[in-house]
Amino acid sequence: MAITASMVKELREKTGAGMMDCKKALTETDGDFEKAIEFLREKGLASAAKKADRIAAEGLTAVEVDGNAAVLLELNCETDFVAKNEDFQAYVSGLAKHLLAKRPASVEEALEQQMVGTDSTVKEKLSALIAKIGENMNFRRFEIVEKADKDSFGAYVHMGGRISVLTVVENSTNEDMAKDIAMHVAAINPRFLSTAQVSNEVIEQEREILTQQALNEGKPENIVQKMVEGRMQKFYSEVCLLEQPFVKDPDVTVAKLLKKEGDNVTISSFFRFELGEGIEKRQENFAEEVMSQVKKS
Structure with a gap:
């Protein structure tokens, strides 16, 4: 037909x-x-x-490591109560394994793939979970990362999935150190890996702000430039991972921590997913909500 x-x-x-x-x-x-x-x-x-128009900003982030491959992902739901649901957590675990097995290029591609170990697509399994639990859910993002045998992953999940971090440390198999750096990233949230990654646009914007601050403090123009250069170094130590004081030992920077491990040891990349970052969350007044329900009854 x-x-x-x-x-x-x-x-x-x-x-x-x-x-x-x-x-x-x-x-x-x-x-x-x-x-x-x-x-x-x-x-x-x-x-x-x-349920698709309902805001989903809670849920879980997760890291799964399998040999020389790892995946970082975020799955959202509406409430943190559902994030603790066994079925929801099982789906996140299964999704991580699927992503490592199938290596999709995008969320859209992943949703249309037959989910590993099932006879349904990733999207169909998610829809069935939505129907069962009764909340909107959204597979938001993922990152698949690979390393060499001589490198190590640092995987860290904070507060049961509120923040997940994955670091790749090159030329070192010290997984404990790699995890410590991942914990540092979770706590300090660096914007860049090194000063070389800071764009000219960001640098010029920061210089302009610092210059104006110095002038507003009444400093003579002939020493403002020197002051700005000194404050730029402080800026780099705040936003660049390698320049930051290591959270477990502030007397050394992350770069110096790596150097203790070996001259050629470095961080090639890091990834940090914080649950719901960038999602505009609905502001709810629970007292008003209860009153509205009372009036209806």
Whole structure:
């Protein structure tokens, strides 16, 4: 049976599911609307779509290491209560293993892949979880990282998944040190790895701010430049990982800590996911919410 645009539109209006999901349901059921609705319900797609406009800024970040490959990911839900749910946590664990096995290039590609160890796609499994738990969820981002045998990963998860960090230390197999640096990144949140990574735009903007601060303090113009240079070094020590005082021993910088391990030991990259960063969270007044429910009852 030919599936028309009007049939897809009608099914979408009845279920709230996406257009492509509706078309697939109608195709699978040869245009039978009741069976198509049941198909969407079984996949969790009908109820999941109705929750899609609800803000999901809680959830978990996670790190999974497998030999010379590791993945960092974030899965969001609406409440931290659901983030502690065993099914939610199991999905995060399974998703991490899937990403390492299949190596998708994007979230969109990952969602369409058949999830490792299941007969459903990543998206279908997520939709079924949404339907079961009753909250909107969103697979937001991931980063797959590789290293050589001579290098080490530093993996650290803070506060049960509020922050996850992955560092790659080259020319050292000291995983304890790599993890200590990951803990440092979690705590201090550097913006850059080294001064070389700071863009000219950021440098000029900071110089301008520091210059104006010095002039506002009434400093003579002939010494302002020297003051700015000194304060720029302080700026670098605040935003660049290698220049920062090591959180467990502030007497040494991270760069000096690495040098103790060996002259050629360095950090090639680091990744830090903080749960919900950049997501505009809904501000709720729980007293008003309770009162509104009382009035309805």
